[in-house]
Amino acid sequence: xxxxxxxxxxxxxxxxxxxxxxxxxxxxxxxxxxxxxxxxxxxxxxxxxxxxxxxxxxxxxxxxxxxxxxxxxxxxxxxxxxxxxxxxxxxxxxxxxxxxxxxxxxxxxxxxxxxxxxxxxxxxxxxxxxxxxxxxxxxxxxxxxxxxxxxxxxxxxxxxxxxxxxxxxxxxxxxxxxxxxxxxxxxxxxxxxxxxxxxxxxxxxxxxxxxxxxxxxxxxxxxxxxxxxxxxxxxxxxxxxxxxxxxxxxxxxxxxxxxxxxxxxxxxxxxxxxxxxxxxxxxxxxxxxxxxxxxxxxxxxxxxxxxxxxxxxxxxxxxxxxxxxxxxxxx
Amino acid sequence: xxxxxxxxxxxxxxxxxxxxxxxxxxxxxxxxxxxxxxxxxxxxxxxxxxxxxxxxxxxxxxxxxxxxxxxxxxxxxxxxxxxxxxxxxxxxxxxxxxxxxxxxxxxxxxxxxxxxxxxxxxxxxxxxxxxxxxxxxxxxxxxxxxxxxxxxxxxxxxxxxxxxxxxxxxxxxxxxxxxxxxxxxxxxxxxxxxxxxxxxxxxxxxxxxxxxxxxxxxxxxxxxxxxxxxxxxxxxxxxxxxxxx
Amino acid sequence: xxxxxxxxxxxxxxxxxxxxxxxxxxxxxxxxxxxxxxxxxxxxxxxxxxxxxxxxxxxxxxxxxxxxxxxxxxxxxxxxxxxxxxxxxxxxxxxxxxxxxxxxxxxxxxxxxxxxxxxxxxxxxxxxxxxxxxxxxxxxxxxxxxxxxxxxxxxxxxxxxxxxxxxxxxxxxxxxxxxxxxxxxxxxxxxxxxxxxxxxxxxxxxxxxxxxxxxxxxxxxxxxxxxxxxxxxxxxxxxxxxxxxxx
Numbered sequence: 105x106x107x108x109x110x111x112x113x114x115x116x117x118x119x120x121x122x123x124x125x126x127x128x129x130x131x132x133x134x135x136x137x138x139x140x141x142x143x144x145x146x147x148x149x150x151x152x153x154x155x156x157x158x159x160x161x162x163x164x165x166x167x168x169x170x171x172x173x174x175x176x177x178x179x180x181x182x183x184x185x186x187x188x189x190x191x192x193x194x195x196x197x198x199x200x201x202x203x204x205x206x207x208x209x210x211x212x213x214x215x216x217x218x219x220x221x222x223x224x225x226x227x228x229x230x231x232x233x234x235x236x237x238x239x240x241x242x243x244x245x246x247x248x249x250x251x252x253x254x255x256x257x258x259x260x261x262x263x264x265x266x267x268x269x270x271x272x273x274x275x276x277x278x279x280x281x282x283x284x285x286x287x288x289x290x291x292x293x294x295x296x297x298x299x300x301x302x303x304x305x306x307x308x309x310x311x312x313x314x315x316x317x318x319x320x321x322x323x324x325x326x327x328x329x330x331x332x333x334x335x336x337x338x339x340x341x342x343x344x345x346x347x348x349x350x351x352x353x354x355x356x357x358x359x360x361x362x363x364x365x366x367x368x369x370x371x372x373x374x375x376x377x378x379x380x381x382x383x384x385x386x387x388x389x390x391x392x393x394x395x396x397x398x399x400x401x402x403x404x405x406x407x408x409x410x411x412x413x414x415x416x417x418x419x420x421x422x423x424x425x426x427x428x429x430x431x432x433x434x435x
Numbered sequence: 436x437x438x439x440x441x442x443x444x445x446x447x448x449x450x451x452x453x454x455x456x457x458x459x460x461x462x463x464x465x466x467x468x469x470x471x472x473x474x475x476x477x478x479x480x481x482x483x484x485x486x487x488x489x490x491x492x493x494x495x496x497x498x499x500x501x502x503x504x505x506x507x508x509x510x511x512x513x514x515x516x517x518x519x520x521x522x523x524x525x526x527x528x529x530x531x532x533x534x535x536x537x538x539x540x541x542x543x544x545x546x547x548x549x550x551x552x553x554x555x556x557x558x559x560x561x562x563x564x565x566x567x568x569x570x571x572x573x574x575x576x577x578x579x580x581x582x583x584x585x586x587x588x589x590x591x592x593x594x595x596x597x598x599x600x601x602x603x604x605x606x607x608x609x610x611x612x613x614x615x616x617x618x619x620x621x622x623x624x625x626x627x628x629x630x631x632x633x634x635x636x637x638x639x640x641x642x643x644x645x646x647x648x649x650x651x652x653x654x655x656x657x658x659x660x661x662x663x664x665x666x667x668x669x670x671x672x673x674x675x676x677x678x679x680x
Numbered sequence: 681x682x683x684x685x686x687x688x689x690x691x692x693x694x695x696x697x698x699x700x701x702x703x704x705x706x707x708x709x710x711x712x713x714x715x716x717x718x719x720x721x722x723x724x725x726x727x728x729x730x731x732x733x734x735x736x737x738x739x740x741x742x743x744x745x746x747x748x749x750x751x752x753x754x755x756x757x758x759x760x761x762x763x764x765x766x767x768x769x770x771x772x773x774x775x776x777x778x779x780x781x782x783x784x785x786x787x788x789x790x791x792x793x794x795x796x797x798x799x800x801x802x803x804x805x806x807x808x809x810x811x812x813x814x815x816x817x818x819x820x821x822x823x824x825x826x827x828x829x830x831x832x833x834x835x836x837x838x839x840x841x842x843x844x845x846x847x848x849x850x851x852x853x854x855x856x857x858x859x860x861x862x863x864x865x866x867x868x869x870x871x872x873x874x875x876x877x878x879x880x881x882x883x884x885x886x887x888x889x890x891x892x893x894x895x896x897x898x899x900x901x902x903x904x905x906x907x908x909x910x911x912x913x914x915x916x917x918x919x920x921x922x923x924x925x926x927x
Contacts, residue, residue, distance in 0.1 A: 643732065
C-alpha cells in the first residue's frame with residue numbers, strides 16, 4: 105500500500121506532508137509522556153518490530169494475501185503517540201533506505217498508514233475497553249479496532265484520491281474497491297492483532313499499554329516473611345477529549361488544505377467528470393442544488409471551506425452514532 | 436533484509452549526505468509537479484538520472500532490478516486504462532479509456548523516476564551517513580535516534596523472526612488461509628515481547644553508561660559550499676527542463 | 681567495602697518475586713563468582729547494583745555511596761555492568777561511537793574522549809575494529825568490545841553477566857586473559873564453574889532468591905552435595921583439587 109510518487113498531484117502530496125509533520129511533532133511531544141527517557145530505544149525496537157511484522161504475509165483467500173499494517177497493533181501495545189512515531193519512522197526508512205514508497209508521497213503514506221490506523225484504532229479500542237474493563241474486552245477491542253482501522257485508512261486513501269488523484273476512475277468504483285477488499289484485509293489485521301495482543305497479555309501483561317488498567321497491586325515477601333504491599337500504578341483513565349479534539353483538528357486541516365489545493369488543479373477525476381458531464385449525472389443526483397455538491401463553489405462556498413464542512417458533518421454523524429452506542433452499552 | 440547501499444568511492448558517494456538528501460527530494464518534487472503531457476521533459480529527467488548512475492558507478496542493472504519495488508503499482512497503473520471512465524479509443528481491438536492511458540503514463544513515469552532517484556540515493560549513501568545527513572538538516576533528534584536504533588536492531592529482529600519461521604515449518608506448518616493466521620500472530624506476539632524486552636535491556640545498558648535522555652553528539656559534519664553546489668545540479672537541471680519545456 | 685548489599689528483597693511488576701533478602705559484601709580488588717541455577721535471581725541482583733532496579737526492601741551501597749536517585753550518575757560510573765547479550769550492550773552504529781557513549785555521558789569530549797576510547801579498546805585487543813559496525817563482528821569480538829564500552833568509563837567494579845556464554849573455547853580463554861589483566865574488582869555471574877574456578881578466588885551461591893553459600897571457590901566447588909542441592913554441576917571429567925587442610 106506504499107503510495108509511490110506521481111500517484112497524487114503535488115499539492116495534495118505537500119498538503120498531506122504538512123499534516124503528517126504536524127502530527128509527528130505532536131507525537132514526539134506526547135510519546136515522551138508515554139515512555140519518558142526510554143523513548144528512543146523502545147520506539148526504535150518497536151519500529152524494528154513493526155518493520156519485521158509488516159513482512160508477515162497472511163493469506164486472505166485463494167491467491168491473494170495481505171500484510172499487516174500494524175498501526176492499531178502498535179497503538180494498543182505502546183500507546184497511540186509512540187505508535188505514530190514508530191510507524192512514521194518505518195515508512196521514512198522504507199522510503200529513503202529501501203526506495204519503497206515515493207519520497208514526495210511520504211506525507212500521504214504517514215497519514216494513511218501511521219496516523220489514521222493509530223488514531224482510529226486507539227479511539228475504537230478506548231471505546232470498547234471502557235464498556236467492560238477486563239481481559240476479554242482488551243482482546244475484543246483489539247480485534248474491532250484493527251479491523252475498522254484498515255478500511256478507514258483505505259477510505260481515506262479513496263477520499264484523497266477523489267480530491268487529488270491522477271487517475272480517472274469512477275468515485276463509486278474507488279470506494280467500493282478500496283472498501284470491499286480492505287474489509288477482508290481488516291479481518292485478517294483484526295485477527296492477528298487480537299491474537300498478538302492476547303499472547304503478549306498472557307506473558308507480560310504489563311507491556312500492553314492499552315491494558316494497564318489490569319495491573320494488580322504488588323505483594324513482596326522479605327527474608328523474614330513480612331509482607332510489603334506496593335500500590336499498583338493504577339492510572340485513572342485519561343479523558344478521551346484531548347485525543348478526539350486532536351484528531352478532529354487534524355481531519356479539518358487535512359480537508360481544508362487538500363481541498364484548497366485540489367480545486368486549483370481540476371486534474372484526473374474532476375476533469376474527466378466535467379468533460380463527460382458525469383458530475384452532473386452521478387454525484388449531483390442526490391444533492392443537486394445543495395451548496396456543497398461537488399465540493400466546489402456551487403453555492404458560492406469556496407472549496408476549502410466546503411471540505412471542512414464535509415468533515416464536520418461526517419464527524420457529527422459519526423459522533424452521534426458512537427454516542428448512541430455508548431449510551432446503550434452503558435445502560 | 437539487505438539495504439541498498441553499495442560501497443564505492445565515486446564523486447556521488449563522497450558527496451555530503453545532507454546535500455544528496457535535499458537534491459533527491461527536490462528532484463522528486465519537480466518530477467511530480469511536471470505536467471504529464473511534456474513527454475520529453477520526462478525523457479530528460481531519465482537521462483539526468485542515467486548520468487548520475489554513470490557518475491556514481493552504480494551498475495544500471497542494479498538500479499533496474501531494484502525498480503521491482505514499484506511492481507504492485509505498475510499492475511494498478513496498467514489496469515487504469517481498462518477501468519477508467521470517459522472517452523475511449525480502440526488499441527488493437529481493445530477499448531481503452533483515453534484519460535486512463537494518460538493517468539497510467541503519468542503514474543508510471545513519475546513513480547519510476549522517483550524510485551530510481553531513491554535507489555541512487557540509498558545505493559551511494561551509507562545508512563548511518565544518511566541519518567547524520569538528516570540530523571544536519573534539523574530533523575528532530577528523537578526521530579533520528581529512533582531510526583538509528585531501528586536500523587541497528589532490524590537485522591537482529593529479522594533473524595529472530597526467521598528462526599521462528601524455521602521452527603514453525605520444521606514442525607510441518609504451512610499457512611494456507613486465514614484460519615492459520617492465529618499461529619502467525621502468536622509468533623508476532625512472541626516477537627513483540629522479545630523486541631520490547633530487548634528494548635528494555637538496551638535502555639538498561641544505556642542507563643548503565645550514564646544515559647540521561649539525550650544522546651551525546653560527537654560529530655558535526657558541515658558540508659562545504661562546493662558540495663551543496665554540486666548536489667544542486669540535479670534539482671536545478673530538472674527545474675530548468677520543467678521551465679523550458 | 682566496594683560493594684555492600686543488605687537485606688535486599690525485590691518483586692517484579694508482574695508479581696513474581698526474585699529476591700527474598702540478600703546480604704553480600706565485596707572488598708576492593710576481589711574477584712567473586714556469583715553462582716546459581718536458572719531463575720535464582722542472579723540477574724535481578726545485578727540490576728540493583730547500579731540502580732536500574734530500586735530495592736523493594738533493603739539497600740545497596742557502592743564504595744559507601746547508597747544507590748539512590750541522587751547518586752545514580754556516580755554509582756553508574758563506578759559500577760560497570762556488562763550484559764549477557766553483547767547485542768544489547770552495543771547499541772550504537774559503530775564500535776567507536778559505542779565505546780565513546782559512556783565517557784561522553786560523563787562529560788568527556790575531544791582528545792580526552794578519543795584517548796579513553798582507544799585505551800579501552802587496546803585493553804581488550806580490539807583497537808583495529810574501531811570504525812566497524814558491531815553487527816559485522818564475531819560474537820567473541822562483540823563481547824570483548826562490550827567489555828571495552830565499560831572499561832572506557834574507568835569503573836571500580838566490573839559486573840559481568842554470563843561472560844563465557846556462547847563463546848568458543850579460544851574466545852573464552854582470550855576473555856579470561858583480559859579479565860585477569862585488569863586491575864578492578866570483579867563480580868561475575870556464571871554457570872560456568874571451571875571459569876569461576878579459573879578467575880575467582882571467592883564464590884557465592886544464590887538460590888531461590890537468598891544467599892545459600894559464600895566461601896572460597898575451591899571449597900564450594902569441592903562440596904558435591906552443596907552443588908547438587910542448587911542444581912550446579914561440574915562438567916564431565918573436571919575435578920577440583922582438594923582444598924588444602926582437608927587432605
